Amino acid sequence: MSERNPMPCGHGRLDRYEIRLQGQLDESWSDWFEGFTLANESDGTTTLTGPVTDQAALHGLLRRVGNLGVTLISVNVLRSRQP
Amino acid sequence: MAMPVLATKLFIPRLRPGAVPRPRLVERLREGLQSGRKLTLISAPAGFGKTTLLSEWIADAQRRDPGVRVGWLSLDESDNDPSRFLTYLVGALQRADPGIGSEALPLPLPSFEPALTALINDVARSPQEIILVLDDFQLIEEETIRDALVFLLDHLPSNLHLAIASRSDPLLPVARLRAGGELTELRAADLRFTPDEAAAFLNRMVDLELSADDVAALEARTEGWIAGLQLAALSMRERSDVSGFIQGFTGSNRFVIDYLAEEVLQRQPDHVREFLLRTAILDRLSGPLCDAVTGQKGSSEVLESLERGNLFVVSLDDRRHWYRYHHLFADVLRARLLRDRPDRVAHLHSLASEWHERNNLPEDAVTHALAAGDFGRAARVIEGAIPAIRKSRQDATLLRWLTLLPKDVIDRRPVLGVYRAWSSLASGDVEAVEPRLRVAEKALAATTDDGTPAHDSAAGDELRMLPVTIAVYRAAVAQARGDVAGTREQAQRALDLTEPDDHLGRGAAAGFFGLAAWATGDLKAGVRAFGEARTSLRLAGNLADVLGTTLVLADMLVPLGRLREAQRSFEQALQLAAEQGEPPPQSTADLHVGISELLREQGELPTAVEHLAASEALGEHASSHENRHRWFVAMARIRQAEGDFDAALGLLSTAERLYLRGFFPEVRPIAAMKARIWIAQGRLAEALAWVNDQGLSAADDLTYLREFGHITLARLLIAQHWSDLQKGSIHEALGLLNRLLEAAEAGHRVGSANEILVLQALAHAAQGHTPLALQSLERVLVRAEPEGYVRLFTDEGAPMAVLLQAAAARGIAPNYVGRLSRTFVHGEGATIQPIPEALSERELHVLRLLATELSGPQIARELYVSLNTLRTHTRHIFGKLEVNSRPAAVLRAEALGLIQHLV
Structure with a gap:
């Protein structure tokens, strides 16, 4: 991780978020979660990672999570993550 | 195209046969209802059986007390439009009692409060006990609507109980209600199936005896989540290896919904699975609609079999016509559709849009066109729906659509462009209007090489009348800016552009013309213009506006001193309204108020009061919002005439609260009327504070808009002269009155001049100049007699009584003066009696x-x-x-x- 560089790939001011959910969900749900990357972690949780246009978009995404009856564990912002 | 009220949204879901009864929860809800708590809140994520529980509770409540009525509203995202929400709210309450809000609510709503107050009063009058259910409340994000519900909760009639089901806690004062013991609350922890309920549910659904261990394992894995258990049951149905399934499911880490939905979908025949995926994009499903979207026949049968099979299909009516997917299931299906057929999604939305357009459901047609990314199509449908949307005043819906369309799509459609300009006007962003009108105008004028229009707007009335509409909006902008010359110019332009049979256009143009004339005090021109507007509106068949225009006309005829003419036009308008039968057209109640004010002036107080009572009896629905304060003004002036000043002040304060600044100039400010009463009461300091606050002075340049204020100032100056005989104030008063008289005469405002002359007479008398006083009095008596003025004189009390006596002694207008003297209330010196005790x-x-x-x-x-x-x-x-x-x-x-x- 680096604090120096802005986000790559021309995302501009978009913030990246990491959302952790209880349980496992496969990659096929990626489109449903607006192109977020899904990763199943070894502790039985799922991490969704991706860019968010603004707070309204983030809340919309969290609503989608809530609608599926999934338990939300954490939401973290990754402001300047390097690949 | 119409904007129909969808009956499916008001349908009370039937309790599914075979649902697991939940007496412990129903008991808690029943208790809340019986103990008179205001709100029931069921707050839990999707799939916890909120709607089912509400259905069970309502069935139970109605079984116990058949008198209980229910209004049910299933909300969706478009209900964030306040007008639409209110329409459906009224619709839901009407299912409970058809007498509620039976007359059209005047729209648009400057604020929710008057409409809600009317609705609350209707509910309070209803003999029914009513439960109002708002389902899927999490979709409401619009602040105005939440404010409206807070207002409703604060003024909840005792015969109304509100029940809200929501996936997230609503932004209502829940904590306050909870603390006040006014809330019954059920949350996810309460709604989860207990092991016993889970066992009963599974055995009923699956039709086979599961072992206690199996049930416990499923209950633990789903944590009592009902949707999860239901999917599990569907997965086990007709399966030979039930234990194997349970083992696989409970041993998996995957999301319950993900795991189970996959299981359920895999077990469907191919054509059903295909059907489910393709129709996942729909919020509401019907056979014909699904036929159109799937390109197959027989969708009705598929839907029925899905419902029978408990496959998360919810019936939205009693006729097996409209259904929806359970929200949770719809989400799963949509996610699957995106995964499996990402390239088909847009096409499916297009098919749905076409079907909705063909079936006159423009809102859904637009929503699906936007979802398909087909902005051209969306724009075309919106354009076609504009007249209906504007008629039903769903401004917010139109605004939202306009923000969703790309700018260049609107720029190519002058009709939409003009409405985009109008939306700025409606939202108060006056500055944005003109640039937007220019863009639309340019698009309208552009042609291709062969001379045909280069824009995309469809030919039709809207397009043909667009130049008139543009000019009318420009007039409105000028009016909003107080630019009288601009208003006049644009109104004239609109008038020049209208075709002879464009009555609505002509009416609007003439109206703005009249408003401009009104604001400058050229009331004769105003009366002429509004007379034309009224004729045009009558030809256009717009009765409510014809009646509304009558009030405006009377407002100008009164300062012109033409009371008889004003009265005749009220009588004709009331006749016209009566011919319409029931329900009385909007503004009928306002006409009664208007005629009451004229009768009061003519000294017919009892008849004036009767008309106010008639107005009240017609109810608020027969009155328009911007006129609602008038009733209180009229009643205040009657109380004032009766000498009950405190009551008059109270009524005026109410009028002030109800006053809405509309298009009409505020020529008779309510605050000035209050100041006049203070003056009559001798509360001069308060009146003076008002005058100072308004920045009024006797040296001001005079305009018609401030005439009422300046006359009030003259009254104050005369009163100051008496209170402490402040040197000079009477001269100031006379100087101001002279100039006011000159201005009124120049504008032919005989009515204004009459009041000014009365004050002039009193001011001269105050100085002891009786002959001068009588000169002024004689001038006004001559003009006032044929129009039947009475209160003009008698409201002035004793000083006028004495002056009239002096006039009588000199033989001035003897019959009229005699009549006026007799109407003075006792004690105001109608006749001169010898005084009982001599002066020292x-x-x-x-x-x-x-x-x-x-x-x-x-x-x-x-x-x-x-x-x-x-x-x-x-x-x-x-x-x-x-x-x-x-x-x-x-x-x-x-x-x-x-x-x-x-x-």
């Missing part, structure tokens, strides 16, 4: 000094007495002469021959 020499001396222009302290010095002693003398004099003011005492003394008048 000292008192006569004081009286002679009172007839001069000397101030109180000056008189005291003249008599070598203290100011207090002088006050004692004057009090005795007033008592013996039975008057309560200095001018009245002087005039009375003159009339009695006690003092000689010095000119």
Whole structure:
């Protein structure tokens, strides 16, 4: 991780978020979660990672999570993550 | 195209046969209802059986008390439009009692409060106990609507109970209600199936006996989540290896919904799975609609079999016509569709949009066109729906759509462009209007090489009338800016552009023309223009506006002194309204108020009160919002005429609260009327504070818009003269009145001039100049008699009574003066009786000094007495002469021959 560089790939001011959910969900749900990357972690949780246009978009995404009856564990912002 | 109220949204979901009864929860809800708590809140994520529980509770409540009525509203995202929400709210309550809000609510709503108040009153009048259910409340994000519900909760009638089901806690004052013991609350922890309920549910669904261990394992894995258990049951149905399934499921880490939905979908026949995926994009499903989207026949049968099979299909009516997927299932299906057929999604939305357009459901047609990314199509449908949307005043819906369309799509459609400009006007962003109108105008004018229009707007009335609409909006902008010349110019332009049979356009243009004339005080031109507007509106068949225009006309005829004409036009309008039968058209109640004010002026107080009662009986629905304050003004002036000043002030305060600044100039500010009452009460400091607050002074340039204020100032100056005989204020008053008279005469405002002349007479009398006073009085008497004025004189009280007596003595308008004198209420000196107790020499001396222009302290010095002693003398004099003011005492003394008048 680096604090120096802005986000790559021309995302501009978009913030990246990491959302952790209880349980496992496969990659096929990626489109449903607006192109977020899904990763199943070894502790039985799922991490969704991706860019968010603004707070309204983030809340919309969290609503989608809530609608599926999934338990939300954490939401973290990754402001300047390097690949 | 119409904007229909969808009955499916008001349908009370039936309790599914075979649902697991939940007596422990129903009992808690019943208790909340019986103990009179205001709100029931069921807050839990999707799939916890919120709607099912509400259905069970309602069935139970109605079984116990068949008198309980229910209004049910299933919300969706488009209900964030306040007008639409209110329409459906009224619709839901009407299912409970058809008498509620039965007359059209006046839209648009400047604020929710008046409409809600009317609705709340209707509910309170209803003999029914009503439960109002708002399902899927999490979709409401619009603040106005949440405010409206807070208002409703704060004023909830005792016969109404509100029940809200939501996936997230609503932004309502839940904590306050909870603390006040006014809330019944069920949350996910309450709604989860207990192991017993889970066992009953599974055994009923699966039709086979599961072991206690199996049930416990499923219950634990789903944590009592009902949707999860239901999916599990569907997965086990007709499966040979149930234990194997349970083992696989409970051993998996995958999301319950993900795992189970996959299981359920895999077990469907191919054509059903395909059907589910393709129709996942739909919020509401019907056979014909699904046929169109799937390209197959027989969708009705598929839907019925899905419902029978408990496959998360919810029936939205009793006729097996409309359904929806359970929200949770719809989400899963949509996610699958995106995964499996990402390239088909847009096409499916297009098919759905086409079907909705064909079936006159423009809102869904637009939503699906936008989802398909087909902005051209969306724009075309929106354009076609504009007249209906505007008629139903779903402004917010139109605004939202306009923000979703790319700018260049709107730029190519002048009709949409003009409405985008209008949306700025409606939201108060006056500055944005003109640039947007210019873009639309340019698009309208552009042509291709072969001379055909280069824009995308479809030919039709909207397009043809667009130049008129543009000019009318420009007139509205000018009006909003107070630019009278601009208003006039644009209104004239609109008028020039209208076709002879475009009555609505002509009416609107003439209306703005009239408004401009009104604001400048050229009331004759205003009356002419509004007369034309009324004729055009009548030809356009717009009765409500014809009646509304009558009020405007009367508002201008009164200051012109044409009371008889105003009365005739009210009578004709009431006749017109009566011919419409029931329900009375909007504005009918306002007409009664208008005629009541004229009758009050003519001294017919009982009849005036009758008309106000008639107006009240018609109810608020027969009155338009911007006129609602008038009733209270009219009643205040009646109370004032009866001498009950405090009641009048209270009524005026109510009027102030109800007053809405509309298009009409505020020529008779309510605050000024209050100041006038303060003056009559001797509360001069308060009146002075108002005058200072308004920045009014006797040296101001005079405009019609401030005429009422300036006349009020003249009244204050005269009263100040009497209160402490402040040197000079009477001269200031007379100077102001002279100029006001000149301005009123120049504008042919005979009605204004009448009041000014009355005050001039009183001011002269105050100075002891009776002949001058009588000159002014005679001028006004001659003009006032044919129009039947009474309160113009009698509202002035004793000083006027004495002056009229003097006029009678000199033979001025004897019949009229005699009639006026008789209408003075007792004690105001209608007839001159010899005084019961003679005045002492000292008192006569004081009286002679009172007839001069000397101030109180000056008189005291003249008599070598203290100011207090002088006050004692004057009090005795007033008592013996039975008057309560200095001018009245002087005039009375003159009339009695006690003092000689010095000119």
